[in-house]
Structure formats: C-alpha cells, structure tokens
Amino acid sequence: MQEPKRTSSPVLLEVKGLEVAYGKAKVIHGIDFQVRQGEFVVLLGRNGAGKSTTLHALCGLIPKQAGSVRFKDRDISRLEPRAIVREGIVNVLEGHRVFTGLTVEDNLLIGTYAKKSGGDKSKLERIYDLFPEIGERRHQLASRLSGGQQQILAVGQGIIADPQLLILDEPSGGLAPIVVDRILKVAKELCRSGIAILLVEQLVREALKFADYCYLVETGRIGGQGTSDEVRSGELIQRIYLGS
Numbered sequence: 001m002q003e004p005k006r007t008s009s010p011v012l013l014e015v016k017g018l019e020v021a022y023g024k025a026k027v028i029h030g031i032d033f034q035v036r037q038g039e040f041v042v043l044l045g046r047n048g049a050g051k052s053t054t055l056h057a058l059c060g061l062i063p064k065q066a067g068s069v070r071f072k073d074r075d076i077s078r079l080e081p082r083a084i085v086r087e088g089i090v091n092v093l094e095g096h097r098v099f100t101g102l103t104v105e106d107n108l109l110i111g112t113y114a115k116k117s118g119g120d121k122s123k124l125e126r127i128y129d130l131f132p133e134i135g136e137r138r139h140q141l142a143s144r145l146s147g148g149q150q151q152i153l154a155v156g157q158g159i160i161a162d163p164q165l166l167i168l169d170e171p172s173g174g175l176a177p178i179v180v181d182r183i184l185k186v187a188k189e190l191c192r193s194g195i196a197i198l199l200v201e202q203l204v205r206e207a208l209k210f211a212d213y214c215y216l217v218e219t220g221r222i223g224g225q226g227t228s229d230e231v232r233s234g235e236l237i238q239r240i241y242l243g244s
C-alpha cells in the first residue's frame with residue numbers, strides 16, 4: 001500500500017525563517033512551515049516549545065525579529081493584526097474569552113465586525129447548524145453556557161468572520177475530551193469546505209486523529225514533520241510524547 005502523501009494543493013500560508021524574542025530572550029530560532037489550501041495542520045510540542053509565540057507572531061500580535069510570512073502569495077509580515085484578519089487569517093487564541101454579558105447571538109455578530117459585512121445575520125444559521133448546542137441557546141447570555149459551550153462559541157466567533165485560514169490555539173484548554181472532539185470534528189468539516197486550519201494542541205492523539213499534517217516544535221525550531229499517518233507510525237511520535 002502506498003504511503004499517504006501531503007496534499008498537493010497550493011500553499012496558502014508560508015512562514016520562513018521566523019525569529020522572535022521576548023526582550024533579550026530569543027525563543028524562536030528560525031521556524032519554517034507551510035499550510036496549504038484546505039489543509040489541517042497541527043503544531044505539536046512540549047510546554048514552552050514556542051508554539052503560541054509562533055502563532056502570535058504570525059498574527060502580528062508580537063514583533064518578529066526576522067523572517068517572513070506570506071499568505072496567498074502576498075507578504076503580510078508587516079501588517080497590523082486587524083489587517084491580517086481582513087486578509088483572511090482569523091485566530092481563536094488560547095484563553096480567548098467570550099463576552100459573558102452579551103447573548104450568544106450578539107457574541108457571534110461581534111465576530112462579523114472584522115469584515116465589511118459587519119452585523120450580517122445571514123451567517124448565523126451556518127454556525128447554529130455546525131454547533132446546535134449553542135444554536136439552542138442563541139438568546140441566552142453567554143454567562144449561562146458551560147465552559148465547553150463558551151469555547152465552542154469562541155470558535156463560532158472565529159468561523160463567522162469568514163476565514164480562509166482559521167487558527168485554533170489549544171481549543172482543549174481544560175475541557176472534557178468530548179468537547180475537544182466536537183470542536184476538532186467541526187474544524188475537519190470546515191477543511192472539507194475549503195478552509196485551512198492551523199491548530200496548536202496538547203492532546204496529541206486527538207490532534208493527529210483530525211490533522212492532515214504535523215510539525216513538531218522543539219525549543220523554537222521545527223524538529224520534525226510529516227503527515228499524521230507518517231507521524232503516528234514513525235519515530236517522531238515518541239519524541240512528541242516524550243516531549244509533551
């Protein structure tokens with residue numbers, strides 16, 4: 001049987017030679033990776049390896065010391081975070097909080113304001129179809145949702161902003177595995193509809209179950225990469241487990 005290979009879809013996001021420091025402490029030492037159109041990519045690695053820093057830098061939230069970020073063949077390295085969102089990269093970063101004093105529906109509508117179509121209600125039904133558990137509570141305050149449902153709502157806010165690349169930083173964050181499974185399953189569905197996913201996740205087994213391609217981040221460098229099947233059946237999996 002032939003080994004599964006990485007998709008040959010065109011490259012959507014290309015990060016090259018990324019270097020990031022906090023003050024004098026350099027934590028990212030030249031990271032290169034790609035996400036292709038409609039691909040589900042995961043960055044794995046132990047705590048403190050530099051995964052979140054990489055995401056923050058590519059979203060323009062912290063400065064880069066060196067390196068380039070290209071999206072749809074355009075250099076976006078120097079764009080402001082808001083402009084990066086408008087280009088089509090939407091992030092749901094770790095610790096993202098919904099507005100508990102607003103209803104579920106208003107929280108979702110906030111997600112549309114990043115785009116010219118701000119306040120457009122037509123996209124709500126799609127989110128409610130993807131996540132009926134929040135659709136049923138659309139008129140309730142977000143404070144009445146469980147932690148898992150609030151996280152799902154946060155992901156919904158990302159999806160409703162119409163990304164071409166959706167970045168999810170540890171959507172599992174302390175949640176029950178069933179909620180994580182739910183979020184990653186929806187992420188996989190989004191991929192099938194052409195949206196690319198870039199995920200950071202500590203739950204290795206869950207992440208590899210849904211992702212197409214994996215990069216291992218080790219102390220600010222890419223220590224290995226492969227399709228999820230290659231990773232699962234090769235020596236990289238041991239390094240990932242030993243590291244995490």
Ligand SMILES: Nc1ncnc2c1ncn2[C@@H]1O[C@H](COP(=O)(O)OP(=O)(O)OP(=O)(O)O)[C@@H](O)[C@H]1O
Pocket residue numbers: 022027045046047048049050051052053054
């Ligand atoms: N705001 C900050 N100021 C200084 N150092 C930081 C800051 N944020 C992260 N670091 C350091 O940068 C390194 C990379 O951290 P980062 O959060 O990117 O790792 P990670 O792989 O995402 O890990 P985790 O899963 O724990 O979030 C770590 O050594 C961390 O201590």
